[in-house]
Amino acid sequence: MMSKAELARKTGLSAQTVDRVEKGHLCRLDTKRKILLALGLGLEDRKNVFNDEMG
Secondary structure, three states, X not given: OOOHHHHHHXXXXXXXXXXHHHOOOOOOHHHHHHXXXXXXXXXXXXXXXXXXXXX
């Protein structure tokens, strides 16, 4: 488990952006990539993390 603040710090994103993504709002592909990598996941894990398709 990782807090939103810690995830924001690790990704270089704002805590507000992390919160929006967590709530299911649309975001850029680069944002998704940053989140996946910060969580120690690979791009192949995107379907397990995000509800929509990633390019």
